[in-house]
């Protein structure tokens with residue numbers, strides 16, 4: 001699957017796929033951002049190419065015996081982008097649109113994200129091209145275990161540590177952990193994170209991403225001299241990240257005036273009550289119909305009069321049109337890759353600061369780091385210790401990015417990528433080139 005293309009007058013550059021210059025390709029997008037950061041740092045071309053190029057790409061066939069008795073074939077990948085700072089870290093997603101370019105791009109994002117929050121990991125990502133909703137529980141377990149078996153030579157507590165991502169959860173992590181433990185002949189809890197507490201998970205993991213987003217939101221408000229209790233917030237997504245955000249931001253005095261899920265969007269000028277919303281959602285399975293809310297077209301969510309916009313659902317949601325119409329004057333990216341290149345340029349042109357995903361939603365990977373550390377120690381931390389360390393790590397990361405942002409005078413996203421690339425470059429140079 002891996003193809004190689006040459007740039008004129010240049011050495012070979014490894015790219016997962018060739019694409020037309022007009023087609024949006026997440027891999028080309030992320031690598032161009034890394035290359036740009038390398039140039040800002042004055043790194044030599046050879047080092048930039050080394051940092052951009054994924055270290056390992058494994059493609060696996062995943063045969064599954066379906067409940068009908070027939071064999072169905074699926075394809076999966078595990079990619080280690082960079083391991084100069086530590087073992088690879090990154091989720092596994094099950095989705096019909098999964099492809100090698102997407103996984104490669106997400107693995108590079110993970111290299112940057114782990115470096116931005118300064119945890120001792122490199123970047124990795126994996127996935128299977130499959131619609132898990134079409135599988136029975138037994139089929140899903142067999143698919144997961146066969147995939148885990150196939151990528152087992154590449155993963156491990158000191159090599160590469162997967163975690164949940166889109167359509168994978170604590171149960172999928174449990175099956176991967178069990179499959180690898182059976183293969184190795186001993187319990188290997190540190191091979192994945194996002195496990196249930198009963199088999200080596202951690203206290204505090206649920207909601208860690210949202211806590212990190214909240215810390216970044218409060219931190220940017222403080223830097224801009226704005227009061228939390230004067231902020232109106234709109235959130236796209238009411239899932240594992242969006243739902244806890246409603247509570248955490250409200251606790252800090254912010255008013256959630258708009259929210260959307262896959263079924264549509266609502267406007268609540270007086271603010272959403274987190275408890276009432278949680279109860280409504282349990283009953284209705286959607287945010288739509290929240291008492292006292294006005295329904296608005298989904299694409300109008302970000303035009304609701306507000307101060308802070310938080311995309312917490314889809315990649316690519318903030319395109320040029322949405323960015324043009326955005327009412328808020330700050331955006332905090334809870335989702336992964338929610339802003340297109342054009343959307344980002346428009347927000348920058350409108351002087352709307354954006355706390356980028358690689359910083360804002362890194363609470364999840366920091367929580368994974370703590371889970372892995374506890375597995376290696378064989379010692380469960382108390383919730384207070386977990387939260388205290390999570391908050392410290394996120395605050396330090398935000399403070400560092402903000403200080404560099406002031407010096408570099410580029411966007412927070414560009415600053416974060418510069419900081420990430422700088423740390424990866426330092427590790428790469430210190431280690432030297434083998435052999």
Ligand code: NAD
Nearest residue numbers: 209237238239240241260261262312313334335336361364
């Ligand atoms: P989730 O599946 O739990 O929730 C997704 C939410 O988005 C749901 O409310 C869904 O209805 C909504 N949604 C889906 N399509 C939509 C649409 N077209 N318009 C509006 N809303 C829509 O997912 P999650 O775990 O909350 O993840 C959300 C985002 O955050 C993703 O981009 C994910 O990659 C990112 N992220 C999650 C974590 C984590 O810890 N879960 C960590 C880092 C980043």
